[in-house]
Amino acid sequence: MAKQLTILFSTLLFFTISANAQDLVKGKKIYETRCLACHQADGGGVPNMNAPLDGSSNLVGNNIARLVKIIRGGYSEKIALDGYYYNNVMTANPDLKDEDIANVLSYVRTSWSNKASKVTLAQVQAAKNKK
Amino acid sequence: MKNLKPIFFFAVVLLALNLNAQNNAGLKLPEGFKATLFADTIGSARHIAITKSGVVFAKLMYPNKAGKSIIRLEDVNKDGVADKINGWANYGGTGIVVKGKDLYATSDNDVYLYQLNDKDEVVNPLSPKTIVKGLIAKNQHASKSITLDGDNNVYVNIGAYSNACQEKDRTPGSKGMMPCPILDSAGGIWKFSGTKENQVYGDGKRYATGLRNVVGLDWNTQSNSLFVMQHGRDQLNSFYPTLYNDAQNAELPAETMYELHEGDNAGWPYVYFDPYQKKKILAPEYGGDGKKEGGENALNPTVFFPAHMAPNGLLFYTGDQFPAKYKNGAFIAFHGSWNRAPLPQEGYFVAFVPFKDGKPNGEWEIFANGFSGLAEGEKVTNVRKVKSRPCGLAQGPDGSLYVSDDARGSIFKISYAK
Numbered sequence: 001m002a003k004q005l006t007i008l009f010s011t012l013l014f015f016t017i018s019a020n021a022q023d024l025v026k027g028k029k030i031y032e033t034r035c036l037a038c039h040q041a042d043g044g045g046v047p048n049m050n051a052p053l054d055g056s057s058n059l060v061g062n063n064i065a066r067l068v069k070i071i072r073g074g075y076s077e078k079i080a081l082d083g084y085y086y087n088n089v090m091t092a093n094p095d096l097k098d099e100d101i102a103n104v105l106s107y108v109r110t111s112w113s114n115k116a117s118k119v120t121l122a123q124v125q126a127a128k129n130k131k
Numbered sequence: 132m133k134n135l136k137p138i139f140f141f142a143v144v145l146l147a148l149n150l151n152a153q154n155n156a157g158l159k160l161p162e163g164f165k166a167t168l169f170a171d172t173i174g175s176a177r178h179i180a181i182t183k184s185g186v187v188f189a190k191l192m193y194p195n196k197a198g199k200s201i202i203r204l205e206d207v208n209k210d211g212v213a214d215k216i217n218g219w220a221n222y223g224g225t226g227i228v229v230k231g232k233d234l235y236a237t238s239d240n241d242v243y244l245y246q247l248n249d250k251d252e253v254v255n256p257l258s259p260k261t262i263v264k265g266l267i268a269k270n271q272h273a274s275k276s277i278t279l280d281g282d283n284n285v286y287v288n289i290g291a292y293s294n295a296c297q298e299k300d301r302t303p304g305s306k307g308m309m310p311c312p313i314l315d316s317a318g319g320i321w322k323f324s325g326t327k328e329n330q331v332y333g334d335g336k337r338y339a340t341g342l343r344n345v346v347g348l349d350w351n352t353q354s355n356s357l358f359v360m361q362h363g364r365d366q367l368n369s370f371y372p373t374l375y376n377d378a379q380n381a382e383l384p385a386e387t388m389y390e391l392h393e394g395d396n397a398g399w400p401y402v403y404f405d406p407y408q409k410k411k412i413l414a415p416e417y418g419g420d421g422k423k424e425g426g427e428n429a430l431n432p433t434v435f436f437p438a439h440m441a442p443n444g445l446l447f448y449t450g451d452q453f454p455a456k457y458k459n460g461a462f463i464a465f466h467g468s469w470n471r472a473p474l475p476q477e478g479y480f481v482a483f484v485p486f487k488d489g490k491p492n493g494e495w496e497i498f499a500n501g502f503s504g505l506a507e508g509e510k511v512t513n514v515r516k517v518k519s520r521p522c523g524l525a526q527g528p529d530g531s532l533y534v535s536d537d538a539r540g541s542i543f544k545i546s547y548a549k
Binding site for chain 2 (some may be wrong): 032034036038040041042044045046047048049050052074076077078084087088089090091092101
């Protein structure tokens, strides 16, 4: 019984870890196809134009609903962030699934120097209902 | 030991000055040229203008830490480094140009005129004349660059607040609007009187259209005509991945120089210039496939350059200090690309094109390089970490070339010694 439990827990642990790893791999793929052109490979953005993600207080902050809204709907206002302004338009991504948004947010919040929490599917769904 | 302190400080200063002179302020220049770091960390220095007495004025994109956005720099002891620096105004902007004692500067909406006294100090820092007001500025391409002709007219770039005039800007699959409504009030060069106050759109005229965004522009006194550098469109691969891959996007479209006359049209947003096919190609937002041509009535570029390098400054050199080949030729400050990612970036240098009788007369070449601070041959991949980004150009009364940088806030002075 103990042996069976160990196998069960090991299997569960394996799936948990690989599911997480999978999230980041998928998130990275989305980042490369949709985000990298403007936010750059180093997440540093482009001064005065495209906001950085690496070290961005907005991105690593707790307002997940705002992040979800920006990814989904884009952003066309001049944005003030950490003492600088950025004025380029961010493309909307209305076709991204909730899961995709959770994956790409998890990726950017844990990449480069960012060490924020990952974003769960439940958080993305909650953000949608929050408006 | 106490007494050694000033000596030590003096030695460090000497060493710094010596290094500055030896390494040309970090720039790589053609044989016989040298550079000094004329000023450093003054704020986001966009365009610069120099009076006949050699006083430099820089326009900042945002007010600096002291809250000033027009900076006056003077090199009193003539060692190539500004030693008297002060400023005024509190509005950000790009454009600045001086003619005699008239100093024009721009915000993103307006053109102002300041008066200088016989020492080239500003007389009316708080009460400039408003020459033009109420120009469109919607974040994207909002900066207003200016130049003057020989006839008291001011030419103002009004950039298009869009990438390619799509119904929804920078959105995959969104069609180009036909005709592009932005062109009524932006996406071109407007001509106004340089002396009348409080002009609005209706008082000026749209001098040339079909220009997505111009930052560098200059009046050529040989041809007596306006020349501009356009920033080409972005993101062909992001929005049309089936037509353009990353490598094609990195090289398309060309950055283009145009000679403009009244009524000219450079073709944006309907076409872009392909530097390989050497043709005006129909934009994919307007049914293009990367091959179909368009823009029958649109200008061809006078000179074209590799894509996305962001030409922010243009200056026709009229001085006598540089060797003869530079006389009347065009210097272009390339701010440097970002839209070549994931491929390495390009630009971050000052280029030169020889001209004769107001026409290009030879291939373009890199004149001053090394602004990025990377080792020679190394390409920029982290735009945020670039040391300096060339932006504005101006010619000093002795024929030296000044280059401003809006990243670190430097001004470089480049001179030639026989």
